Amino acid sequence: MRKPGRHFLQIPGPTNVPDRILRAMDMPTMNHRSPAFGELGLRVLTGIRTIFKTERAVAIYPASGTGAWEAALVNTLSPGDKVLMYETGHFASLWRSMALRLGLEPEFIAGDWRRGVDAARLGERLAADKDHAIKAVCVVHNETSTGCTSSIPAVRAAMDAIGHPALLLVDTISSLGSIDYRHDEWGVDVTVGGSQKGLMLPPGLSFNAISAKALDAAKTATLPRAFWDWTEILASGETGYFPYTPAINLLYGLAEAIDMMHEEGLEQIFLRHDRHAEATRRAVRGWGLEILCQEPEHYSSALTAVLMPEGHSADAFRRVVEEQFDMTLGNGLSKVADRVFRIGHLGDFNDLMLMGTLSGLEMGLERAGVPYRKGGVQAALDYLAEPVN
Amino acid sequence: MRKPGRHFLQIPGPTNVPDRILRAMDMPTMNHRSPAFGELGLRVLTGIRTIFKTERAVAIYPASGTGAWEAALVNTLSPGDKVLMYETGHFASLWRSMALRLGLEPEFIAGDWRRGVDAARLGERLAADKDHAIKAVCVVHNETSTGCTSSIPAVRAAMDAIGHPALLLVDTISSLGSIDYRHDEWGVDVTVGGSQKGLMLPPGLSFNAISAKALDAAKTATLPRAFWDWTEILASGETGYFPYTPAINLLYGLAEAIDMMHEEGLEQIFLRHDRHAEATRRAVRGWGLEILCQEPEHYSSALTAVLMPEGHSADAFRRVVEEQFDMTLGNGLSKVADRVFRIGHLGDFNDLMLMGTLSGLEMGLERAGVPYRKGGVQAALDYLAEPVN
């Protein structure tokens, strides 16, 4: 049976693609060796720097985000290199698995999936690495599985405090364009991004923002690489072209997305996400439910993961919401499977869409027979009704 | 500044056009004399009958709804003919103005814009018309300016009770596909419809469903007519073609719309609209505001018009909602200008979109400084959370 109206896709990515972007992509493909393509190429290659807040070249891959993780590793590291990773959740764990498969030696600082990186612990571990065996520190900025955001400046400060020379690699796949991020200012060496979250595009593009230090490291790194190799990508990127066929129609969309982000204003976008996240947390507390993230300073502005009351299945609840209110929520992954559901409130989103989302949650709790208090929606509404400067 | 997320277009039409329909129209235009067009023509000309619930041919005009009003009059009436019309609101008044301009003699039963047709009053007037000078009774099924729906079976019964031979012409522009309507069963002679409301299309198509009696009347009616003339339209329609160039791409969309309506089910669509209207009224009452329509049995399931508290401007309120929450509400028209605002809850719509809409209203009342009670959104939410069979 047809479900009327628009589906509410409230997962933490892929996010709703705006009509302007879909229509920009819905155009004939072009010759990626033509002068017209060169103009488009320069436009997106220059524009994307403003999103990462970097003055340097960014590599754009015709591949989804996982590929850009691999690119960050194979361009900077050599077989057997030690890398220090931090278990913020499922995606940090997946990145660690990838490092293992690629022949690196990841060390994983254990976490409980309820907070971001503890920069002090990270600093202690690095301090113990007197001979600098650790070649890279890998951190997920916004852990999509838990709704915890880590402070990258704190990580940088911890590394700087002891003068550790490891590279700093950061995954911003689910924060870029939603939560403030500054590649250059924060001294990140490789930032990994993807298209299908804050950039409001379908999946299929991913990114590496790269520091001078990372480029230097690439000169001696010996992990085999070809598709992901920065050398030709950055070289041909200077003229707006790509060394192999790019994902042309997604690049049409990227150009439009960058324009749209500047029309709204990056700082404005971040404030909007902060405000929607706060409204969501007020709703969750209003219902008497528990937010997975236990450190307020780590609350994610892109998504909120919520713990189900003991004895209730998060997946069963999500099914009720999907079937009866045509809204998709994110599921709990791995360690928290069926224990949490995740509410995406990122990308092309506004107050009324959020209120529809939270209403679907409150009605879903009622219909699914989950113990809750009424009033979460009202709490969010009261907050959002307050004037915004 | 770009406004993020989807705009909430909560006017009583044009309504949100679903992506499936937009995409169906986003196709190359074709030769309207080709066999392929003939297939499309037959598909929509046959399919549209199921929406009007008629076994007879329906005329499809490449024109917006006002044109189909004119078609209904010029095909059935002659200069100087008396027509009885009923002042349910702004659109009934406009139809009357059109009748005047076309050289008819409309008589207007006065109304207070707060209820639908009083069939008893109508019956009395017809009973007084002993010599049957009145050639047609014109009624607006769902008065878009007031949110009052009239009972067409009651009108028919009043006419039948005294055996008055006038034609019954009904405007369903804002009810067709949203509120139950039965052209044949209810004995309507001409039903006027448009594309941009319950049919979920952009404006640009309009319709006449036509009884055998209306067709007979057309044989002797002498108002000049050419573009609107049923004769050639119905004749060529039998083979799937049109006497002049049809609005081809809108017909692509119409074919898709009819399919979508049957996928959901017409009866299911009507129940959905009823339920959303009831939720909306509960919210309005929850805020302590007054619904314009005073007869519960006349409540419209397509829209709700709300009176502003004395001393407050509805238009100022609408501007706050538009600017601060990116939602468009319908304005008060003519007699009720600036006194009411109208909430459209028709077309391609669902529970969460309605909750977003009502939330925008409650937040707008707060921001605009309009006196209201909190709790309207909660009241609607409580109602919608109840299980639907």
Next chain:
Amino acid sequence: MRKPGRHFLQIPGPTNVPDRILRAMDMPTMNHRSPAFGELGLRVLTGIRTIFKTERAVAIYPASGTGAWEAALVNTLSPGDKVLMYETGHFASLWRSMALRLGLEPEFIAGDWRRGVDAARLGERLAADKDHAIKAVCVVHNETSTGCTSSIPAVRAAMDAIGHPALLLVDTISSLGSIDYRHDEWGVDVTVGGSQKGLMLPPGLSFNAISAKALDAAKTATLPRAFWDWTEILASGETGYFPYTPAINLLYGLAEAIDMMHEEGLEQIFLRHDRHAEATRRAVRGWGLEILCQEPEHYSSALTAVLMPEGHSADAFRRVVEEQFDMTLGNGLSKVADRVFRIGHLGDFNDLMLMGTLSGLEMGLERAGVPYRKGGVQAALDYLAEPVN
């Protein structure tokens, strides 16, 4: 079975709608009472004047071209008025039928469908109308059924020579935006236009450009009118709005079309059409076939109608071309049914599309067993290969 590649729609309208226009229309519908709509309205209402080359307001109807014919007549004439029309072909005949139905008294100067208006004959008839009983002269600028274009300045001159006060009404449905046309300079009173030819839009919009004299005539004209009435349309048009729901999404496309026409340049567009028409005629002569239009100065730059060799069916030929080469040609209408086929070479079109079209014709002649000489395609190619300006 699916036919690969793009269909060649080589009828004289509807024409190929460019992707930019289709995508502009493939957007959410908006409130036609909103400030944003007002901006769009002003943009198209101002822009369309540049296409008609008029300084005055143009009425835009949410209806196809036939409606704008009716608008031209009912706004300026009264029942029983004499109008002088000229039989250039099928569409002139249809316009005459419409005049008859509307209660006018058309007089039809007979033609042989092989040339445009003979201004001298027209002048003679007007000269004989000493008491100025003729209230309007109606001429089709580009007769779509025959491929003959009439000189409007010659018609105007003939009227001026004898000082006849009749209004001059001109149909430019298949010439506007393809063949030079100047509403003000040529002293036309009402120009009728449509969206689906040179404007590159789907059908569903039509136009009246209106002189001051026509507006004066409207004040006393008594044909009943409502939907087509200029009064409210022009009044509300001053602010960018429409008196009833406009065909919103087609207006999105119109705004884009006007921009695109100015990007190419109107004079450039006319030269392009002239050049393609000449290439087509060279091909037709190369095949040894006869062009329907017998006056070289009346050759249409929008389409070419071709006579089939005696004993051969034009419709059978068209079917071969359709089935075997996926190209649609225009059929012969009424008097020339099955005797001619028509080649549309107007709208969004270029040299290579024309060469594809002409190749399809030459291959179709071969496959259909029609007697012809080879070399038509080569003749066109040789012409197009010559340097332009």
Next chain:
Amino acid sequence: MRKPGRHFLQIPGPTNVPDRILRAMDMPTMNHRSPAFGELGLRVLTGIRTIFKTERAVAIYPASGTGAWEAALVNTLSPGDKVLMYETGHFASLWRSMALRLGLEPEFIAGDWRRGVDAARLGERLAADKDHAIKAVCVVHNETSTGCTSSIPAVRAAMDAIGHPALLLVDTISSLGSIDYRHDEWGVDVTVGGSQKGLMLPPGLSFNAISAKALDAAKTATLPRAFWDWTEILASGETGYFPYTPAINLLYGLAEAIDMMHEEGLEQIFLRHDRHAEATRRAVRGWGLEILCQEPEHYSSALTAVLMPEGHSADAFRRVVEEQFDMTLGNGLSKVADRVFRIGHLGDFNDLMLMGTLSGLEMGLERAGVPYRKGGVQAALDYLAEPVN
């Protein structure tokens, strides 16, 4: 200045994307973990097998074709492995460079870029490899830089004749869906494909079809791999899902493309490409120009590369065609830069588009002052006009 009409994109890929496919992709993105996605996943994962003509699972990567080259190598080979490659042209050379970078030891059988693989030479080299040091033979089925197609059955036969156990890896990026190809029947171990040629999609998807022997090899292959690793991709593919975010909207298009290919029929598609290639060669010979490919049995049905007359620049010619006739031709790559131009006649293409293309070439030769004979277009036209079976 705007160029009117449709651009002719006559490069050997990316090819023209049909409207049906663009519109299928122009839809909201979905949750790639939802049941609805699982259905789509199964549909494309099953459907793509019919295109490769394999009964086994095909890996679909959210990456462009170069990535699938890498996937074929890293899943089956180990550092230092010898691979035998054949210099058919530029793309074979690029694949060899990739093998080098990944730490393999490619041996390159030299070629003159004017023919496909000489299976006898390949067989001789393999016969000399008594101890089976060569682990894989890598061949480009259709060399996009030269327009030469190699016989894969001949390669297979040469390997079988001496019982050499090397894997057979074949690149079909520019042949799949255009030229007959049979992964299972021809005993290929890994077939590499891409989306932007015969599949009629934009770039962004690529494929590995995989034999049981290749899967076995993967168990012991030790090149590091993660993103490209078949294991999880094939495992999750069994249920219609992907191990990481797939390029969702491109998959919408892939589903549509596979349907469209079966609607036309694969064998019919191959015949169409053969016929268009033959027509193109007749035109080239008609102009007195030389086809790069010197072996008629190696002529490609997807593209034709043409040698410029001595002393004339192919790039200057291409610029004339681009600027004056709005058609993009493929450039000569590396060894044949500026010496050849390439005509793509693959993908969503038909007779009239080809005639437009060839007309643009003949007119371009004239305008560019390249020595040529008239009559190429006529020769192609005469051929295409002949009845097809």
